[in-house]
Amino acid sequence: MQIFKWNKIGVSNVAGAVSLLAGLILWAATLPSIRRKAFELFFYTHYLYIVFVIFFVFHVGFSNSCIVLPGFYLFMIDRYLRFLQSQQKVRLVSARVLPCETVELNFAKNIGLCYAPTSTIFINVPSISKLQWHPFTISSCSDTDSDTLSIVIKSSGTWSNTLYQKLSSSIPISHLDVSVEGPYGPASTFYSRHELLVLVSGGSGITPFISIIRSLIFKANTEGSKTPRVLLVCAFKKSIDLTTIDLILPVSATCTAFDISRLQLQIEAYVTREKQPDMNDKKLIQTLWFKPNALDEPVSAVLGQNSWLYLSIIISSSFMLFLLLIAILTRYYIYPIDHNTDMIYPYFSRSSLSMLFICISIAFVATSAFLWNKKQNKDLGQIKNIYTSNSSTSPGSGYYNADRELGSLPLQSLVQTAKVHYGERPNIKKILSGCNGSSIGVLVSGPRKMRHEVASLCTSCSTDDLHFESLSFSW
Secondary structure, three states, X not given: OHHHOOOOOOOOHHHHHHHHHHHHHHHHHOOHHHHOOOHHHHHHHHHHHHHHHHHHHHHHOXXXXXXXHHHHHHHHHHHHHHHHHHOOOEOEXXXXXXXXXXXXXXXXXXXXXXXXXXXXXXXEOOOOOOOOOEEEEEOOOOOOOOOEXXXXXXXXXXXXXXXXXXXXXXXXXXXXXXXXXXXXXXXXXXXXXXXXXXXXXXXXXXXXXXXXXXXXXXXXXXXXXXXXXXXXXXXXXXXXXXXXXXXXOOOOOOOOOOOHHHOOEEEEEXXXXXXXOOOOOOOEEEEEEEXXXXXXXXXXXXXXXXXXXXXXXXXXXXXXXXXXXXXXXXXHHHHHHXXXXXXXXXXXXXXXXXXXXXXXXXXXXXXXXXXXXXXXXXXXXXXXXXXXXXXXXXXXXXXXXXXXXEEEEEOOOHHHHOEEXXXXXXXXXXXXXXXXXXXXXEEEEOOHHHHHHHXXXXXHXXXXXXXXXXXXXXX
């Protein structure tokens, strides 16, 4: 049969069949019924893109496949840089364990690392799974938290539940290996230009709003900065989930740059499945401090502060190196065979060598840039010693050099200042109608039904003062 033929010259049918099969499997795994109910299957199936691209090149030849080369070339550079970053173990400084089966992880970060609110980061915990990488929204602000990066993880699956059990266990944990990729996020935000911000969240959807509020607190504490008023409307299933609100205050909230009273913040919390507070709940937040490891690194940008400059150098230099290698191969190896003998150089071999040279060029240039940036990073040594220096300089005060410290904080501060409504859901229409301002930004993060409800209310209003944006966690 023609489909099983692999021609040395021209189109290879069997290679096209293999590429098509891999593509069909990729497409089938993206169906909502598979992607949402079997995310691991969806995630690992997409590594078949390697098979799809390689056999596509074998099918049509390298010259004809150059139509997709620019996009895939940039993807390969990005993927390899992420691989280099993921090989480093980052320093986990502390963890806050909430009674609502939620944890906040606090990592040491390079002072030069800046990111916008609502950015995300991928993390991997080898002791749970060496292959699983999970994305989480960053809850810290690079301005107020100059040397730490925080994420909030809600126990809602096998991986996150295992992590929570590890951290909440009575067996001491002195150190936890973690690798990261990122952070990734918007280059800028629009939140400060509004007169009023209405933040509507459901459950763990409050996480991106924590970073936004921290960023606005920093601006409010900066002389001459004007910040909008903030109305946080958060809905939870149980009263024990209210402890998540206290994560707005970072572990190092004692710093003078974090005076939350300077921000006009109003919190309206709704507990939907309880008519009154459950006094039997253990409303304590446990804080764990981990022993530092000399081999751990702070979280930093893979190419440092001059990432765009380094990235442009990597793209141009690696491509020129690839062209040089192809020119040498063609002139001194392929050309003599094609013109001095009766045989024609096989398309399969030509395509294989071309793809090999692309990989070699990218790996050589990107690795060189990564190692050079790492060597030139002067802040690295400073950050390394932050959590091993004199204990008087740290909020842990004497616990950074210990194997583990377990402290408890009562349910207080922001939870006590919030207005809590039991046994009801937020009336978004009533809340928005009571908001005054020439420019009102409405941000919603939570279940799909909540996002659609808020979106329909904003679009149905006759006024142009409402500016809607949705933050989704769907993958």
